[in-house]
Amino acid sequence: MLSRTIHKMALDPVHDELLAPNPFADAILFFAGGAEGNASPVRIIQGPKTLLAFTDVVEVDPVHNEVFTTERRANAVLVFDRTDRGDVAPKRIINGPRTQLERPVYLAVDPVNDLLVVANSGPNSILIFNRTDSGDVAPRAIIGGSKTGITGIRKLALVPEARNILVSARTGRGDASYRFIGLWKYGDKGDVPPRVMVKGLGEAGWAIEAIPEKKELWTKFQDTPDHFHAYHLPQLFE
Amino acid sequence: MIKNIRLMVLAALAGTLMMGVAVRSGQQTKEEERHPVVIELGKGDAAALRKIGDPYPVFTGLTMDMESDEVIVADENRASLRTFPRQFSATYQGVMEPRREIKGPKSQLTKICAVTMSPEFDEVYTVNKDVGDNMVVFPISLRGDAAPNRILNVDHGAWGVFFDPRNHELFITPQHYNKISVFSRLAQGNDKELRYIQGPKTGLASPHGIYIDSQQNEIYVANHGHWRETEPGEGTRGRAEGGLGSWEGAVRPLSPSTGKFLGASITVHSRIASGNTAPLRTIQGPKTRLNWPVSLYVDTVSGQLAVANSGDDSILFFDRKADGDVAPARVIQGPATEINNPTGIFVDTKRNEIWVANWLGHSATVYPRTADGNVAPIRVLRSAPKGTPATGLGGAADIVYDPKRDQILAPN
Numbered sequence: 001m002l003s004r005t006i007h008k009m010a011l012d013p014v015h016d017e018l019l020a021p022n023p024f025a026d027a028i029l030f031f032a033g034g035a036e037g038n039a040s041p042v043r044i045i046q047g048p049k050t051l052l053a054f055t056d057v058v059e060v061d062p063v064h065n066e067v068f069t070t071e072r073r074a075n076a077v078l079v080f081d082r083t084d085r086g087d088v089a090p091k092r093i094i095n096g097p098r099t100q101l102e103r104p105v106y107l108a109v110d111p112v113n114d115l116l117v118v119a120n121s122g123p124n125s126i127l128i129f130n131r132t133d134s135g136d137v138a139p140r141a142i143i144g145g146s147k148t149g150i151t152g153i154r155k156l157a158l159v160p161e162a163r164n165i166l167v168s169a170r171t172g173r174g175d176a177s178y179r180f181i182g183l184w185k186y187g188d189k190g191d192v193p194p195r196v197m198v199k200g201l202g203e204a205g206w207a208i209e210a211i212p213e214k215k216e217l218w219t220k221f222q223d224t225p226d227h228f229h230a231y232h233l234p235q236l237f238e
Numbered sequence: 239m240i241k242n243i244r245l246m247v248l249a250a251l252a253g254t255l256m257m258g259v260a261v262r263s264g265q266q267t268k269e270e271e272r273h274p275v276v277i278e279l280g281k282g283d284a285a286a287l288r289k290i291g292d293p294y295p296v297f298t299g300l301t302m303d304m305e306s307d308e309v310i311v312a313d314e315n316r317a318s319l320r321t322f323p324r325q326f327s328a329t330y331q332g333v334m335e336p337r338r339e340i341k342g343p344k345s346q347l348t349k350i351c352a353v354t355m356s357p358e359f360d361e362v363y364t365v366n367k368d369v370g371d372n373m374v375v376f377p378i379s380l381r382g383d384a385a386p387n388r389i390l391n392v393d394h395g396a397w398g399v400f401f402d403p404r405n406h407e408l409f410i411t412p413q414h415y416n417k418i419s420v421f422s423r424l425a426q427g428n429d430k431e432l433r434y435i436q437g438p439k440t441g442l443a444s445p446h447g448i449y450i451d452s453q454q455n456e457i458y459v460a461n462h463g464h465w466r467e468t469e470p471g472e473g474t475r476g477r478a479e480g481g482l483g484s485w486e487g488a489v490r491p492l493s494p495s496t497g498k499f500l501g502a503s504i505t506v507h508s509r510i511a512s513g514n515t516a517p518l519r520t521i522q523g524p525k526t527r528l529n530w531p532v533s534l535y536v537d538t539v540s541g542q543l544a545v546a547n548s549g550d551d552s553i554l555f556f557d558r559k560a561d562g563d564v565a566p567a568r569v570i571q572g573p574a575t576e577i578n579n580p581t582g583i584f585v586d587t588k589r590n591e592i593w594v595a596n597w598l599g600h601s602a603t604v605y606p607r608t609a610d611g612n613v614a615p616i617r618v619l620r621s622a623p624k625g626t627p628a629t630g631l632g633g634a635a636d637i638v639y640d641p642k643r644d645q646i647l648a649p650n
Contacts, residue, residue, distance in 0.1 A: 001499055003444065003464050004413065005368065005395070006649035007635045013642060020649060024413070024444045024464035026497025034643060038529075038549070048494035054466070074492045095492060103489075147270060155636075182274070192269045200279035209637035209646070216287070218637045218646060224317040224348070226631035227291030228646070231279060 001029055001041060007056040008106055008155075012082070014062035017042070021069065026052040028067065028080070045080055047087025052078070061131070063111035066091075070104040070118065077107065077118065077129075096136025100127060105154065112160040113186065119167065124150045126167060126184065143184055145191025150182070157210040157217075162237050163187070166217070167194070168205035181205050181219065183236055196235055212237050290646075292629040294333075294622035295320060297595040297602055299352035299364070299447075299533065299582040303378060308337065310353055310378070311595060311602060312364055312582070313621070314632055317347040319364060319376070324589070328617050331624055342383025346374055349633050352447060352533065352582070354401045354408075359423065361387070365396040365410060369633065371474065373399060373410060375426075388426040392419060393473035397446045398459070398533070402509070404452035407432065411445040411459060415473045416466075418448065418457065418507070437470045437514025441505045447533030447546070447583075451558075455509040456518065458543060460531035463503060463522075467496035470514050502528035504545065504556070521556055523563025528554070537585040537607065542567060546580035546594060553580065553594060553605075572612025576603050591616075598628045 002020055009020040016033035027046035031039055045067075046052070052069065055078075059068040065082040076095035080088065094101065094116075102122025109116050114131040118139075125144025129137070143165075144150070155168035163186040169179065182194030198217070207220035215234045221227050277284060296315035303310065307324045318341035322334060341347065349367040355378060356363075365373045371394050374386040395414035402409065406423045417436040421429065435442070435457075444462035451458065503522035507515070522528070529549025536543050536558055545554040552571035556564065570592075571577065582595030582602075590607040600622035603615035618624075634648040 001464075002649075003462065004633075004650060005635075009636055009638055009647070009649050011638045011640050011647065013640070016642060018638075018640075018647070022464055022497075024462075024466060024497070025499050026466050026495040027499070033640065046495070046497055046499075048496070050495045051492045052495045052497065053490075053493070071492065073488070073490055075489060076492055093492070188269070190270070193272055194274045195272070196277065197274040198277045198279060200281060200284075207635055207637045207648070209639050211639050213641070218639070220634055220637060220648070225291050225293065225296075225315040226629070226634055227289055228631075228634075228637065228648070229279075229286035229290075230288045231284065232287055233277060233284075235275065235277065 001025070001027070001044070005056050008058060010058050010060040012060045012062045015082070017060075019058045019060050019067065021055045021058045023054045023056040026050070026055060028052070028055070028058055028069065043085040045084050045086070045088060049087045049089040050078075050080075051090060051093075057106055059107050059109050061109045061111045064131070068107055068109055068116065070107050072103050072105055072121070075099070075101040075104065077101065077104065077116070092132070092134040094129060094133055094135065094137060098136045098138045100125075100139060100142065106156050108156045108158045110158050110160045113163065115186065117156055117158060117165055119153045119156050120144075121153050124153045124169075126153070126156075126165060128186070141189035143188055143190065143192065147191045147193050148182070149180065149193060149197070154205065155208050157208050159210055159212055159237055161212055164236065166208060166210055166236060168208045179205055181208060181217070198233065198236070210236065290629060290631075292631065294600055294626060296597060296600065296628060296632070297582065297621060298350065298597060300584055300593055300595045300602055301353050301355050301362070302584050302586055302593065303355060303357055304586075304588055305357045306378075309593065309602070309619070310355060310362055312350045312353040314349055314351065317341060317350065319347065319350070319353065319362065322619055324586075326617060326619070331618065331620070333620050333623060338379070338381040340376055340380050340382070340384070344383045344385045345376070346370065346372070346386060346389065351397045352399045354399050356401050356403060356423070358403060363399055363401060363408060365392065365399045367397060367633065368395045368414070371396070373408070388424070390421060390425050391428050393417060398448035400448045400450050402450040402452050405509070409448050409450055409457065411448050412473060413444050413446060416440065416442040416445060416468045417473060418442065418445065418459065433512040434470075435507055435511050435513065435515060436468060436472065438467055439514045439516045440507070441503065441517045441520055443500045443503065446531070449534050449536055450509060451536050452509065453538070457507040457509055457511070458534050458536065459505045459507070460534050460545060461503045461505055462530055463499060463501045465498050465500045502526075502531055502549075504528065504531065504534065504543065519559070519561040521560050521562070521564060525563045525565045526554070526556075527552070527566060527569070532581045533583050535583045535585045537587060539587045540608070544583055544585055544592060546583040548579045548581055548597065551577045551579065553577065553583065553592070568610040570605060570609050570611065570613060574612045574614045575605075576601060576615055576618060597632075598630060600626055600628055
């Protein structure tokens with residue numbers, strides 16, 4: 001039941017589950033942690049009430065037992081209970097002109113500081129919402145503009161302990177020199193440059209993962225062959 | 239099904255090397271004028287602690303030039319088309335170097351999948367999956383880094399491509415839009431399709447490999463079975479003409495979800511079908527053992543359809559006229575076969591052989607055309623030393639850390 005085009009999956013370390021979207025069947029799949037081989041999902045969210053449509057991104061908040069997705073076609077964020085299964089309606093929806101959601105491609109939840117951070121690919125901005133926001137609500141902060149240097153926002157990673165937002169800002173198939181991973185603080189807003197820019201090595205940033213306990217940043221390079229690199233970068237965790 | 243999407247647990251994170259980081263100075267002034275601290279990866283002492291990657295070719299699709307007795311294999315990992323002699327020593331177990339290779343930035347090869355060819359027109363065709371969104375065409379005898387003869391923009395997510403030698407048409411399957419696109423051989427740029435098959439009646443559900451039987455005027459398609467409703471005409475081909483501009487489609491309001499798991503299938507369509515038309519036949523159901531079928535080929539001598547069934551490391555054979563929930567007539571499967579995530583298949587009726595590309599095996603394996611059961615290959619074309627594990631990375635788009643198991647997970 002897994003498919004290609006999983007652009008964000010999520011691991012729930014509290015309940016030891018792995019979540020993956022299937023954009024071709026409009027589904028969210030839950031697997032047991034450590035699942036291997038031809039394993040079946042332990043539950044599936046799928047059906048007309050879910051409003052899922054080409055959903056390729058999923059995030060989990062294991063503290064508050066919620067699951068988040070971005071709907072890039074509908075400019076929306078959907079929220080489900082973590083234990084939902086089958087054809088269930090979202091418990092909350094962020095959607096509407098005040099949200100400024102425009103082609104949201106990625107999101108991350110900080111259950112410690114109660115924030116929801118969205119990579120907004122239309123205007124290449126970072127939208128910061130309260131974790132429990134619902135409806136047509138304005139973000140509490142927006143980071144975006146020419147001084148940010150973001151010309152192709154793609155991925156996010158949060159460092160709750162340091163209140164940091166790491167953003168993979170690539171330009172797709174353009175000049176590799178414009179690609180970077182930027183660090184902003186939770187309090188940043190408006191058209192402000194990142195506090196730290198991680199640059200170099202061509203197509204880095206296709207995917208990123210921050211591991212605070214190791215002070216490591218993992219990044220995926222899209223050059224051929226596909227490869228992952230791990231770096232020890234304590235500056236990103238301060 | 240985790241193996242099937244090649245969700246790879248990539249590395250235990252033990253043994254971390256502590257390395258410094260090259261830092262260029264940064265002085266913070268007003269927020270809007272601050273200068274970021276710049277870390278240059280790969281410079282100074284900001285070297286990677288660890289790297290995960292596969293340096294060897296990884297085979298996806300393959301095709302055969304019956305006239306020159308050569309096999310052309312698509313190497314997704316290194317973005318190359320590699321040409322090998324069809325015949326080589328059955329006892330050779332080493333890594334085989336190609337006679338020719340097309341590779342390099344001028345070639346515009348990226349994450350290539352299926353490959354097809356036309357000896358008549360001296361052309362080989364391959365599609366650049368969901369990275370390039372195009373099909374590139376080269377002379378068969380080309381080698382090195384050279385530009386394609388033609389580039390055709392296709393819908394996002396194309397996996398399969400097949401050239402119909404009788405009608406001089408190219409058939410392409412964009413997975414994301416449950417569609418079969420048909421182009422003239424000479425189509426390029428933003429040339430329009432001659433016709434397409436797409437819509438709820440078609441039964442297309444995450445289509446991958448495609449085969450055209452121009453004698454019987456039929457199209458065979460391998461479907462993974464992941465389905466959502468698509469509208470005839472939906473796709474991204476309009477991008478270069480100022481169209482949608484993104485693969486995810488036009489902005490539309492939230493509406494009831496349409497997605498379903500239909501189960502893997504082989505759908506058979508009329509070669510000249512167009513629009514939202516139902517398949518002629520559908521092979522689907524638990525008896526079929528279909529599990530992530532990726533590519534397929536008709537054996538015109540036996541009248542059987544051979545399917546590379548990547549989900550359980552098997553090759554399934556069905557009667558070409560099979561319909562419904564039918565068991566395969568025979569199956570090649572088992573440890574002796576060395577089949578490992580098969581993604582490409584070709585039936586050579588001239589020499590009575592079946593070729594299989596093994597995505598996770600660093601190999602193409604060859605069997606007698608009538609092989610059945612747990613049979614060893616009669617030859618193995620290896621791209622890496624025997625037993626070399628494959629990373630399974632194929633356009634991975636995310637990284638997740640599992641702290642409990644100290645593992646990195648990546649979906650392709």
